[in-house]
Amino acid sequence: MKPKVFITRKIPAHLLKELQSVCDISIWDHEDTPVPRILLEEKIPDIDGLFCLLTEKIDADLLEKANNLKVVSNMAVGYNNIDVDAATKKGIIVTNTPGVLTETTADLTFALLMATARRIPEASEFLRDGKWNTWSPMLLTGQDIYNSTLGIIGMGRIGEALVRRAKGFNMNILYHNRKRKLDAEEELDIQYCPLDKLLKESDFICIMTPYTEETKNMIRKEHFKLMKDTAILINTARGGIVNEEDLYHALVSNEIWAAGVDVFEQEPVPRNHQLLTLPKVVALPHIGSASIATRIKMANVAVNNLIQALKGEIPDHIVNKEIVNL
Numbered sequence: 001m002k003p004k005v006f007i008t009r010k011i012p013a014h015l016l017k018e019l020q021s022v023c024d025i026s027i028w029d030h031e032d033t034p035v036p037r038i039l040l041e042e043k044i045p046d047i048d049g050l051f052c053l054l055t056e057k058i059d060a061d062l063l064e065k066a067n068n069l070k071v072v073s074n075m076a077v078g079y080n081n082i083d084v085d086a087a088t089k090k091g092i093i094v095t096n097t098p099g100v101l102t103e104t105t106a107d108l109t110f111a112l113l114m115a116t117a118r119r120i121p122e123a124s125e126f127l128r129d130g131k132w133n134t135w136s137p138m139l140l141t142g143q144d145i146y147n148s149t150l151g152i153i154g155m156g157r158i159g160e161a162l163v164r165r166a167k168g169f170n171m172n173i174l175y176h177n178r179k180r181k182l183d184a185e186e187e188l189d190i191q192y193c194p195l196d197k198l199l200k201e202s203d204f205i206c207i208m209t210p211y212t213e214e215t216k217n218m219i220r221k222e223h224f225k226l227m228k229d230t231a232i233l234i235n236t237a238r239g240g241i242v243n244e245e246d247l248y249h250a251l252v253s254n255e256i257w258a259a260g261v262d263v264f265e266q267e268p269v270p271r272n273h274q275l276l277t278l279p280k281v282v283a284l285p286h287i288g289s290a291s292i293a294t295r296i297k298m299a300n301v302a303v304n305n306l307i308q309a310l311k312g313e314i315p316d317h318i319v320n321k322e323i324v325n326l
């Protein structure tokens, strides 16, 4: 008998076919609507494998209902939507899709940094609204990127890819992690900093950590007070790492200059969210990894992880490694 798998969103047809050849598939075959929780709860008791996205909350209550589940394959590198401890306790493997989205997410992060510094969305809207009457010395002036200082909090795969882009702009790079990366310091010419020093000295601050108990609310009121009044904060990591209420107040009181945000505490972000009222905020709908090629690669990696786990093999990208004694 083929293992039963539930897929929580439409995936590329060739990958669906590949899965169908080895699994008994049911699918929430929609492009733009997340699977209703109630359907997920109905499916979970019987399935052997789950293919899900970051829009699904795979919490302890849901996992408690699973009788045969062997693997939860998340089509994302971040897995804060999954209660990994609860999965581990039940012997369920959790997998993710690191690596294939690194360069694409670094591209978007740098694009957002540039768009925010040079006020590109605001300038474009200004023109389309018919407000462009004349060239004017200080009209729509922004912040320089070339020769500036970039502080990266979370120097992992995407952080390092961001450094390689920033080097083309002759940026001086500071970083903060829990562990220093001496090899990367040497290879990329970057400097380790305590968080406070990084916040004080950077012109651009990019958040690139995962969302964890430790990073939740990591950037809040007291941190904005340390930043330059010309500083630009970029968050393409996860909502909830930066306190949105405090970010709003830091922007309206001119403690910092602007922010570029791809991720929010609540997604989709409500239309009346206070950050969206500020022209100083460039806001995107969580599109860090959204290139056609990369999304297909991510789906491919997630399918491979799922099949490997269902065959009893060790998946290429396993989050709770302790489960297979790795």
Ligand code: NAP
Residues within 6 Å of the ligand: 077, 078, 079, 098, 099, 101, 102, 105, 153, 154, 155, 156, 157, 158, 159, 176, 177, 178, 179, 180, 208, 209, 210, 211, 212, 214, 215, 236, 237, 238, 262, 263, 286, 287, 288, 289, 290
């Ligand atoms: P990664 O290689 O694991 O890098 C994460 C880095 O964060 C590590 O270097 C880690 O170093 C650091 N870190 C973890 N906890 C920290 C803490 N408490 N304080 C300071 N640094 C900390 O992950 P990645 O592939 O670069 O991805 C990073 C995150 O980006 C993902 O988790 C995901 O949430 C997000 N992401 C978003 C999008 C999007 O669409 N917007 C796309 C892809 C990824 P230490 O362990 O030494 O602290």
